[in-house]
Amino acid sequence: MGDNKRGKEIKDNNMKKEVKEDFQEQSKEQKKAQDKELKRILIILGMGFVIIIAVFLLVNSSRHFEYKSIKFNVIKEGAITFYNTEFPIYSSITGAHVADYNIYLRNDPRKIEKIPFDGKVNLNVPIKKMVLESNYNEKCEGDFNIAVANLMKSFSLIGIEVVKDENATCDSQGRYMFVEIEPGDKTKIEQIGSCYKLIVNNCEILDVTEKFIVEAFSEFDSKIYTSQ
Numbered sequence: 001m002g003d004n005k006r007g008k009e010i011k012d013n014n015m016k017k018e019v020k021e022d023f024q025e026q027s028k029e030q031k032k033a034q035d036k037e038l039k040r041i042l043i044i045l046g047m048g049f050v051i052i053i054a055v056f057l058l059v060n061s062s063r064h065f066e067y068k069s070i071k072f073n074v075i076k077e078g079a080i081t082f083y084n085t086e087f088p089i090y091s092s093i094t095g096a097h098v099a100d101y102n103i104y105l106r107n108d109p110r111k112i113e114k115i116p117f118d119g120k121v122n123l124n125v126p127i128k129k130m131v132l133e134s135n136y137n138e139k140c141e142g143d144f145n146i147a148v149a150n151l152m153k154s155f156s157l158i159g160i161e162v163v164k165d166e167n168a169t170c171d172s173q174g175r176y177m178f179v180e181i182e183p184g185d186k187t188k189i190e191q192i193g194s195c196y197k198l199i200v201n202n203c204e205i206l207d208v209t210e211k212f213i214v215e216a217f218s219e220f221d222s223k224i225y226t227s228q
Contacts, residue, residue, distance in 0.1 A: 067109045068218035075104075083108055087157065087217070092225040101157050101224065103217075105210045106146075112211045115204075119191030121216035127194065129161050129176040131168040136181045140203035147209040151179070154213050158224055170195035179212075181205070189215075 063074050075082045083105040091098050132151065138144065152162040160177070170178045174194040184199035187208050191197075198208045 065110070068214065070109075070214065070218055072109065080106070082106065085217075087224055089224045103150075103154055103213065105150075105213070106206050107210050109210070109214045112207050112214070115187055115189065115208060115211045117189040117191075117211065117215060119189065119196070121196070121212065121219055123158060123160075123216055123220040123222075127160060127174070127177050129163060130155055131165050131176055131178050132162050132181075133164065133166070133168070133179070134181040136183050136200055136205070138183070138200075138203055138205075140205050143203060143206050147205045150213065151209055154217070158220065158222075181209075 065072055065074075070085050073084045075084050085103050085105075086100040087103070088097050089099045089101055090096065132148070134148075136144065155162055168176075168178065170192060172193060176194070178195040179198060180196070181198045181200060184201055186199065187201045187204040188199050189196060189208060189212060190199065196212065198212060200208055
């Protein structure tokens with residue numbers, strides 16, 4: 001009887017041990033599976049986070065960019081896209097920042113970079129007058145008027161008076177800036193001293209005048225003051 005009882009106890013203990021080992025093995029396999037699933041979820045979450053950040057940066061870069069040290073904002077107004085930049089204006093009395101002046105271009109400045117311009121518009125020299133002349137007769141569905149208005153507003157911002165003088169010509173002494181708009185077989189800008197020819201082909205009047213504005217203000221490193 002005693003041997004049978006002892007044998008049964010040993011058998012029961014062996015069975016318990018086997019069950020315990022099986023349970024432990026199953027627990028290890030289950031834990032491995034859970035760890036693997038957790039890693040997979042974390043990888044998916046990480047990839048999703050990276051994609052969200054990438055999309056955010058892509059959208060943000062499409063709305064804001066810097067070109068030739070000028071910061072631009074892309075603004076959509078219906079079917080028209082504007083490329084806006086701001087210049088701070090300071091009080092000549094207190095020196096405090098009082099407002100921002102906005103310039104709105106119709107062309108992406110990065111795309112009109114292709115317009116040839118072998119020169120430089122130096123707005124940091126004491127020139128107070130621009131004589132603007134035009135031999136260009138095409139109105140280009142109103143683009144000509146927009147282009148001239150943009151030139152006048154942009155340069156008057158920094159104290160340069162834009163005038164029309166049919167008797168004026170290129171001034172070799174550089175007392176004023178002479179800008180002439182004329183037709184040609186290729187849109188480009190030519191410079192002789194302080195005189196510039198804005199040559200327009202195929203109604204690219206906005207392209208060439210905005211190229212001129214961007215080139216001018218990319219070189220401007222002085223503060224803009226108002227009498228306030």
